[in-house]
Amino acid sequence: MDSLLDKIYSLSQEERDDCRKHVMLGGGTPGPTMVKGKGIRLQDVDGKSYIDCTSQSWAMYLGFSHPEIVGIIKDHAENLTHIHQGFDTLTRLYLAREISRICPPGFNRVSFTVGGGPAIEAAMKVAFLNRPGTQAFISQYDSYHGTTLTAMSASWHSTKASGSYMGGSHFLPLLMNFARFPNPYLLRLPIPGKHEYPDVACAEVLRTIIERGINGPPTAVIVEPLQASAGQIPATKAYLQKVREICDEYGAILIFDEIQTLCRIGRFTAAEYYGVDPDIIVFGKGLGGGLPLACIVIRDGLKGFGHDVQELHTFASPTLSHVTSAKMIEIVRRDNLLENTRRIGAYIAKNVESMRDEFPEVAETRQAGLHIGVEFARPDAALTPMPAECVAIRDAAIKRGCIFGLGGVRKQVLKIKPPLITTQNEADTILSIFHDCAAEILRAGKPRAAASSRKDNAEMATVK
Ligand SMILES: Cc1ncc(COP(=O)(O)O)c(C=O)c1O
Known part of the structure; x- marks a missing residue:
């Protein structure tokens, strides 16, 4: 690796804080400092791994560091x-x-x-x-x-x-x-x-x-x-x-x-x-x-x-x-990724929909390909939007190693838009984390044992 890259990638916390003073941002939902990516996962500066359901502004169709790219x-x-x-x-x-x-x-x-x-x-x-x-x-x-x-x-x-x-x-x-x-x-x-x-x-x-x-x-x-x-x-x-x-x-x-x-x-x-x-x-x-x-x-x-x-x-x-x-x-x-996009998108949406008995706050799941939005609202006549809970679910998911997006003019919609290469196994992990976070925030109860014990979810292997 070029010695400059070595220098950049070994910046201490103190140096990072100093550098941050020089950066001016005009928008974007804040997130961890990322250093590495592979497939649909990102790794932050502390070595924590995340599934990225935002595809970084929805743009990384082939995930991170695709070998052919x-x-x-x-x-x-x-x-x-x-x-x-x-x-x-x-x-x-x-x-x-x-x-x-x-x-x-x-x-x-x-x-x-x-x-x-x-x-x-x-x-x-x-x-x-x-x-x-x-x-x-x-x-x-x-x-x-x-x-x-x-x-x-x-x-x-x-x-x-x-x-x-x-x-x-x-x-x-x-x-x-x-x-x-x-x-x-x-x-x-x-x-x-x-x-x-x-x-x-x-x-x-x-x-x-x-x-x-x-x-x-x-x-x-x-x-x-x-x-x-x-x-x-x-x-x-x-x-x-x-x-x-x-x-x-x-x-x-x-x-x-x-x-x-x-x-x-x-x-x-x-x-x-x-x-x-x-x-x-x-x-x-x-x-x-x-x-x-x-x-x-x-x-x-x-x-x-x-x-x-x-x-x-x-x-x-x-x-x-x-x-x-x-x-x-x-x-x-x-690689038939358009077909994969349709299949995995429909699979995620169907499984989120199946959680509505447990979470009636899921007012609607809207999906076309890997464009998925889950709108949260109180199950009352006015369908009162629930932006605070939606943001809290997003924050809880980041702690569990999954980055969801936020949308809607009130931020009442959770976006699930991973790269187009997402596999069914990875979709299951995403669904499991979604479930556990919804349970944590909406039910203030314990996550379902079966969901939280899923192997792929628990492993959260670091990005290789
Ligand atoms: C539908 C749509 N149009 C335009 C833009 C602007 O693109 P850019 O951020 O590359 O300027 C965005 C960005 O989020 C978008 O989602």
Whole structure:
């Protein structure tokens, strides 16, 4: 190992505290200091091992230190590490074609960029290019699209839409005005009244917003086909079909933010999963096979970027990320990881559901692939959200060596989103820890003996 790495990885607690004074953070749920990862496990600086059901911002599809990803990084770094976007690289050419191949037919042009927020903005730019003279973007209630100023404008963090101000509200003078329409949150319907098809009724509000709630014709509608930060709220096919229909009627470009759904939904794209095509697809997070990469893919017939500095970033063509991305796609195909994602996701959700007799506070388990959200609420008529208990279960799980995520605008949803390589044995461990923590927090009783004595759970072997 390089001597600098030796030095870094042997920092004492005192030195770490000193270094920490120099770090400024703008968000993210705090967690332990991690030093190592293998498979779906991470190891912290004290040697404690954790199953990571957050896949580190849901992005590490192949887990940590996947040997083939490590191998291709080493091989390619010997060759090239960075080339500016103006020059072609063989890696970009190859990957652009691979990405179009995982998209629905007719999505053939890819523009790469540095992260999810910038990719959302790239999609908005393409929408502007195709709808000159318009200036109205519409997103969903409780959506999250990033924290660059424009992506933040589209997200609930910047608004009072969620019922409370978040950090983004400090930047209101620089944010754009986004109109919003209801998300298909069927457990807590965001529109009044009873409806035969509540999902379609939510989508129908988009028509009213376009006709009466914006200035001029619409530019684009941005949709998360499965809302992640909002609390793991999957769309329905009927909802997306209605949104598509309304966009066509009024000439709005439809953008799918697939930054979290790529592969994790159990198909390459949510467009494929739902059978509804947008005009622009945005990918990020897991796209890079563990390294930073994002992109947009646009439908044939749309005007793309010109060469006059419409979209230019120093690191927008990261050749190392291109090869890890292409390798990730190859491995997902070869190892049938989409099938594994569907199977393990359904298995976890079914078993969480089966605990509802014991924990009636599980108001709903929402699942599509390895997108799983467990919403906690008092079993009363109002389904009063239980954020404190949800956070406490997350904290208890960290003590037991499992990291769950938090979501929902009140943090009332526990997210279970491990890497796509998760095995059934590992899923059993996750379920066992979930059960024990729910029992500890909700019942203040002893964990079920059978669950807590499971071998894999008890072992918690350190990461090798
Ligand atoms: C649906 C969605 N869109 C956009 C983003 C922003 O991506 P990034 O954090 O890479 O800017 C995120 C990040 O969590 C996301 O979940």
